[in-house]
Amino acid sequence: MAPMALALILGWCLVAASRTQHLPQPSLSLHPSQGVSLGDNVTLRCHVPLPAARVRLYKDGCLSSEKNVDKVQDTAEFFLVDIKQEDAVKYWCQYQILEPLWTSNMSDPVELRVTDHSYPPPDISLSPDECVKVGMNVTIQCQNQKYEGIVFLHKDGHSAPVQHQEPDGGGTATFTLFAVTPADSGTYRCSYRVGGCWFLFSPLGNNVTLEVTMTHAPPGTPKHPDLTGDTRGPHWNPVTAVAGGCAAAIVFILLLVVSFLLFARRQQIQRDESPGASPRSPNAVQFQVPPGDCEGLTYAELRPVTPGTCNPGPSAVPEPPIIYAEVGTGRPC
Incomplete structure (x- = not known):
């Protein structure tokens, strides 16, 4: 059952x-x-x-x-x-x-x-309290006196606390804002929880105001950059920079192409002038001038032939070549 x-x-x-x-x-x-x-x-x-x-x-x-x-x-x-x-x-x-x-x-x-307004509000301090620049670390300390409840850090404009922390033995909670930016600027306050299992809080204490400023520009940088927000120069334009880069790349490529063509041409000339190279044309004729003294002269006249579409007939009589003899003066070199 x-x-x-x-x-x-x-x-x-x-x-x-x-x-x-x-x-x-x-x-x-x-x-x-x-x-x-x-x-x-x-x-x-x-x-x-x-x-x-x-x-x-x-x-x-x-x-x-x-x-x-x-x-x-x-x-x-x-x-x-x-x-x-x-x-x-x-x-x-x-x-x-x-x-x-x-x-x-x-x-x-x-x-x-x-x-619960019967509890005193906590004290608050800011360090550094002035000249806070972007990237610096900021410390906010809250003192809840003799009450050891959790301490909350509030920022105006936020419905919930931005941070909370257990205080040390002296009732002080230390909040650190690392590498602050302009978004961290604002008014901060503290409160602490007084109930063991209740959501009972002290009133908000006095406020501190954090103002984060931009770092100073390096020497030589214009104080009023253009609307693009760039500070590299008074007339810097991204379109001009890109166009200049493209032009430089094109010139570099053209130089490479010309260098390659010159190198190939030089290699071709060296192959043509080598001893074992074949003549460029089967009809090419080589002429050698015999050695002579410093004033010996040898001349040969080559008559130009105009190429035509018709071959010469059988009745054409070739003209004898004109040979210029070597003439020696008898004077030593």
Whole structure:
């Protein structure tokens, strides 16, 4: 009998778990979501994606309140009046439908952060406090006096703290901003958490203002660069630079081509002038002048022949060549 009861219970749990997976998850929001102090009123709104019969609000994991809603409502509101320290915890919501009887999963938690003005605000300091340039490291120290809760660093314009840290034994937290940029400029404040398990915070302390300036330009750099933001020269133009680079590359390639052609021509001439080279034309005739004294002269007259399309007839009589004899004067060289 006991095994059968155990099987029924397990089966019911599995069915319930499978049903919850089929229902969309609700969402919970706080109004107002920040700047809440002790004694204020807060509204928690649970948004249900399906028509629900009942919506439940859980506080710090325990059922706090539930509300029946009709089928035309998609939001259930829960009111917290005169906020107290114990209200500064996490909240969830959940909804249930009747046909069939299914229950959704829990929503994502929301944290109700409450400021307790009975605690003194922390002190804050900035180092260096002036002439901060791009790339420098900046240190912000927050002192929460005798309270040892977590210290939070806030920046104006951000809804959530930008950093948090456990203080040292003296109650001081040191935040370092590495290699700052103009985006780090702004107003900073600190707060600390005073509750052990509550989201209870001290008031924001005094502020410090960080101004990050650009580094000075090196000597010779114009003070007013052009609209492109380049500081390499007063008239530097990227289009001109690219065109100049292309022109230089083309000239370099042309020089390489000319050098290669000259080298090939020289190699061809050397092959033609080598002893074993064959004559350029089968009809070429070589003439050698016999050696003589320094004033001996030998002349040979070669009559130019104009090439034609017709061969000379048989009646053509070749003219004898004219030979110039060597004449010696008898004088020694």
